[in-house]
Amino acid sequence: MTTINDIAKMANVSRTTVSRVLNNSGYASDEVRKRIMQIVEETGYIPSLSAKSLRTKKSGVIGVILPKISTETASRVVGGINEIVAKENFQILLTDTELDKEKEIEYIRLLQSRHVDGIILLATNINDQLISTIQDADLPFISLGQDLPGVTSIVYDDYHAAVDMTNMLMSKGHKKIGFIGVGEEDPSVGILRKNGYLDTMKKNNLLVNDLWIQRGDFSIDSGYECMKRIVRGGEGELPTAVFVVTDRMAIGAMEYLHEQGYQIPQDIAVAGIGASTMSRYVTPALTTIDYFNKEAGQKAAKLLLERLKQSKEKEKFIQTYRLIKRDSV
Amino acid sequence: MTTINDIAKMANVSRTTVSRVLNNSGYASDEVRKRIMQIVEETGYIPSLSAKSLRTKKSGVIGVILPKISTETASRVVGGINEIVAKENFQILLTDTELDKEKEIEYIRLLQSRHVDGIILLATNINDQLISTIQDADLPFISLGQDLPGVTSIVYDDYHAAVDMTNMLMSKGHKKIGFIGVGEEDPSVGILRKNGYLDTMKKNNLLVNDLWIQRGDFSIDSGYECMKRIVRGGEGELPTAVFVVTDRMAIGAMEYLHEQGYQIPQDIAVAGIGASTMSRYVTPALTTIDYFNKEAGQKAAKLLLERLKQSKEKEKFIQTYRLIKRDSV
DNA sequence: CTGAAAGCGCTTACAG
DNA sequence: CTGAAAGCGCTTACAG
Structure with missing residues (x-):
């Protein structure tokens, strides 16, 4: 050489x-x-960039920690990140936790040993060890998707998005509204979205039937199963609408309804969150919420790049969203 | 520190x-x-892995060059790659050409300067400069998706996949079969799939109507536009089936047909390639071909890892595929 | 079983 | 405008 x-x-x-x-x-x-x-x-x-990096303590590499690579949300976010950092001649070192919390921490340390200049974490949970690892790392750090205490975070406006969607369902005359959510380990999706739904129901004095509230695991299949439980458990009395916290689960729910011969939205309306490509092309087209994932990735990248130049206090940014009315409601 | x-x-x-x-x-x-x-x-x-890498000439990093990050195929492949390399404690340095051929070359050199141990390229075209850059790089290198001369390649069996799909359409009684393809810069998708279709039509003495052959650019919209041209250009005589070389374009084509009130598959059958998640959930469910992208990624990673231990001659591997019969045909 | 020394390929004060 | 020297944080023959 x-x-x-x-x-x-x-x-x-x-x-x-x-x-x-x-x-x-x-x-x-x-x-x-x-x-x-x-x-x-x-x-x-x-x-040799290794030699240069050893000498200058800068690598020109941004570490990205993903919960799951092959997911539409993740790939949109990474696309957004890449667009920004590539312009400044940074590369992305990609890392996939496969939803394993241990790995989140392991990867932070690993990225540190590789002398990345900063890290963007697509966060799916909050725990003390994670927070303290981030503090110890002492690197420019951005959390995307969860508001991590002490860490600069970009979050989606989960609570208000859920409120808006629930209101929207009501504006269509629905009073019996079911809900398919996920576990509370993921505060943004599991708690905030659910609270938005619950609070809105309460505010409008609508009854929340526990049988109509189910918990899935983000997969299409789990959406299918949740809807099955709602329909079977309902004993004749079914909700006229179901709010599902992700598009994938919503599409699973729709599949079950189709199979059982229910008309969407006449018999049961369905709404999701995520604005996946799929949501537009299923029949009926799914009413959903666009979180602008790519823009969130861009924002995260810009913020990080900024912090590379000058470190700042922790900040919190709330992303905007957009409700897309389509045919499923 | x-x-x-x-x-x-x-x-x-x-x-x-x-x-x-x-x-x-x-x-x-x-x-x-x-x-x-x-x-x-x-x-x-x-x-410090930079120091270690400088000393040992090994980085533990695999470079991956993608045509476009936020694409289902790409994310599946990357997922497959990551699964394998993560086990051996390698990381992925990700790079996105945004379909720019210049960048392909630029990134190969960049990855080299970062001392990656090997490179996997999701290839979308073939050109001399690319080949010679790869040769010069003198790094373990795998091309995925195109058969690059002199480079170890993993390819999908595009020709036979297209033959099978065309035959399948015929077996359903279709004689007037249209085709929506892409440009020839991408030999695998643009030439091989088209030849599979053309040869099969010829073999069966079926007439190929030039008006029924359109060229898109991989986007959903272009599928829509191509189908519009087929329908409008047909002047009363329409094909009874259209073979589209990607699912996304197929879904665009279906959208146009829906809008115009055509029944799928009664009026016009549609088939795609790719087995995207979407293909299963559109109505009617799209008949398509599964290329096992994740497995291809795994294979590429395994091959690369093997070559890291001992260099070998160029080889060529042809992946298997599976035709999925659904409701659109 | 342990250590001194050389060297990987760069950059950066410092001196001229 | 240019160069000699030190040093970044490691590993690895070599010697003991």
């Missing part, structure tokens, strides 16, 4: 000068500059 | 010994080992 020393020798200068020319730092005569650039060209010399 | 020197000092040994203990290479007395491990624990010492 050719190194900076080889280039220096070939150009009859010191490697100091070569470094200066390559990085455009400090002076160098035009003549020397040209000579060096030509040799670089000829040899196809590629500087 | 605490370094190996700090640990050595605190443990009253040389950094040589610390290194040996940490890497489990060579001897060290139990007593010393324990002492060192305890100090590592206490200090939260994290070794």
Whole structure:
């Protein structure tokens, strides 16, 4: 492999000068500059970023920790992150926890050992060990999706999104509204969205039937099963609408209703959250909420880049959203 | 930051010994080992992988070059890659060309400068400069999706998949079969799939109507537009089936047909390729072909890891596929 | 079983 | 405008 020393020798200068020319730092005569650039060209010399990173303590790499790579939300967010960081010649070091909390912590340390300049975590839960690992890491850090105490966070407006959707369902005349949620380990999805629903029901003096509230695990199948439990458990009395906290589960729910011969939305209306591509093309098209995941990724990246230049206090940003009315309600 | 020197000092040994203990290479007395491990624990010492990489010439990082991050195919493949490499404690450095050929080349060089141990390229085109850049890089390299000359490649069986799908359409009684494809810059999708269709039509003495052959650009919208051109251009005589080379375009095509009041499959049958999640949940469910993208990613990763241990001649692997009959045909 | 020394490929004060 | 030297944090022959 050719190194900076080889280039220096070939150009009859010191490697100091070569470094200066390559990085455009400090002076160098035009003549020397040209000579060096030509040799670089000829040899196809590629500087070692490991060496540079060791020396400068900067790697030009951003660590991204994902709960699950092959998910539409994740890939949109990563797309957004990449758009921003690529412009500044940063790369992304990708890491997938497969929803394992241990790995979240392990990866933070790993990314640190790889000298990433900063980390963006798509957070799915909150726990003390996570928080303290982040504090110890002492790196520019952004949490996306959960409001982590002491950590700069970008969150979706889960509570108000759920309120709006529930209100929307009511505005269509629904009074008997069911709910398919997820576990509370994920506060944003599991608690905030549920509270938005519950509070709105209460405010409007609507009865919440416990049989109509089910808990899934984000998968399409679990949405299917939850809806089955609602229909079977209802004993004749069914909700006229069901609010599902993710599109995937909503689509599972719709599948079950289709199978059983229920008309959507005439018999039972269904609404989701996420604005997945799928949501638009299922029949009927799913009423849902767009969280602008890509924009959230961009925002996270911008924030991180900013913090690379100057560190700041913890901040909290709440993303906007948009309710998309379609045919399923 | 605490370094190996700090640990050595605190443990009253040389950094040589610390290194040996940490890497489990060579001897060290139990007593010393324990002492060192305890100090590592206490200090939260994290070794610098940049330094290690500079010294050992190995980074433990695999470079992945994607045409577009936020695509279902890409995220499945990356998921597969990650599953395999994570087990061996490798990380993924992710790179997105946004379908720009220049960037493909740029990123190969960049990944090289970052001392990745190998590269997996999700290839969408073939050109000489790309090939020669890969040769020059002199790194373990896997091409996924296109058969790059001189490069170990994993390809989908595009030709036979298209043949099978066309035959399947015929077996349902269709004789007038249209085709929505893509440009030839992408040989796998643009040429092989088209040839599979054309050859099969010819073999069965079926007329291919040029008006029924359209070219899109992978987007849902382009599928919509292509179908519009087929329907409008047909002048009364329409195909009874249309084979679309990707699910997304197929779904766009279906959307247009729905809008115009055509029944699928009674009036016009539609088939795609890709087995996207969406394909299963649209109405009617789309007949398509599963390429097992995740498995392809796994295979690519395994192959690369193998080559990291011992370099081998170029090889070519053809992945298997599966036709999924659903309701759209 | 342990350590001193060299070296990986860079950058950056410092001196001229 | 240019260079010699030190040093980033590791590993690895080599010697004992």
